[in-house]
Amino acid sequence: MENNLSSVLLEAANLLVVGMGVVFVFLGILIFLIKLMSHFFAGEIPAPTKVNVPNRPAVKSSGAHQDKKVVAAISAAVHQYRQDKKQ
């Protein structure tokens, strides 16, 4: 029994080392790849705003409509924020 226990413990130690090792290697590779990816694709952020900017003069005639949109967006954001705080 004692012998058996120590062999199982040894196996557990083995699992600890291998397990933590693999977890770190796995997530470490992921860190590297995310950085690599961000290097190429992170600059894409302004894209949606860029699309919006030239659009603006065209929509200007419907000022009231856009105001409504802005109000809706802000109230949605406030609602979301409050919901988050509540939880």
Added chain:
Amino acid sequence: MEGLATLWASTGIANFHWQQLIMIVVGFGLLYLAISKKFEPLLLLPIGFGAVLTNIPIAGFSDPGGVLYYVYKIGIDTGVFPLLIFMGVGAMTDFGALIANPKMLLLGAAAQAGIFATLFGAILLNLIPGFDFTLADASAIAIIGGADGPTAIFLASRLAPDLLGAIAVAAYSYMALVPIIQPPIMKALTNKEERKIVMEQLRPVSQREKIIFPLMVLTIALLLLPEATPLVGMFCLGNLMRECGVVDRLSKTAQNELINIVTIFLGLAVGSKLSAEAFLTVETLGILALGAVAFGIGTASGVLMAKLMSKLSGGKINPLIGAAGVSAVPMAARVVNKVGLESNPHNFLLMHAMGPNVAGVLGSAVAAGILLALVGG
């Protein structure tokens, strides 16, 4: 008169074993925790009810032919339910905070130490008479430290189906207890100055990065650790549906209707494993104790790793966020935020803690894959 006797013989009262009565009380206890204390109610409510149903004498809910028997057989025996839940969780998870600051993955990795350290505890318990955990049992118990319900259920259904009920109950109970278990450990390992550290605002992340991310995770998993791909794969599928922007309907279904339906059946099926003979053993007490240890060690190693990273970065990282590495999304991140606010009322750590938090989900899925590969085979 004889009819009356027959009728009496078919009542619940005449057929109760005291163990079943205790388990029904346990079931009601879980319902109480779910309803009054709001402990993970979405799961503990169906689990508690399932526990009551399965211990009703004569009705045979969990015997072949009974409804819970089939629910368990179809959903958990096959591993389908936890995987569907994982897909829904993937569809609900925003990896933005992690992509903006990928170093947080190290915290998600460090917090998995709780899992592997608990393996020892489970095996050492065998020294006490009455305990007889195999390495497979010990692995299934240890995964409670991953603080991730579906992962724990998935692994338990593969490695130690007999202990599944106790493991699932322990996992979900401790996830609900995160606000009580974690803060003392976090405070013990950090000083006031460290807790006050304000972190830089995270950069915004582009949609392309968010789309590529799940595909990248899947690719690494299929190359390095195919055993983890059931969990990681379903998770990435859900996340891709969320981020790609062209299948909003599927994404919404995965994170609402589908996950809700599966949650009901998953809870019932787990509850059906809370039968008197399986639950009323010393092993259950051992599992509950080990689960708490696993959570504690996971939290501590996450915080210590964050402390190290904080030192190396010249004080740019608040060590508290390491505690979120144990997954338990989003509860652990909220606890970090709360403890941070106690030291500095203007310091909102929530977004920073979400990085290690979602990293912890990946970490525990990977850890589960390793345990499956090394112990399950």
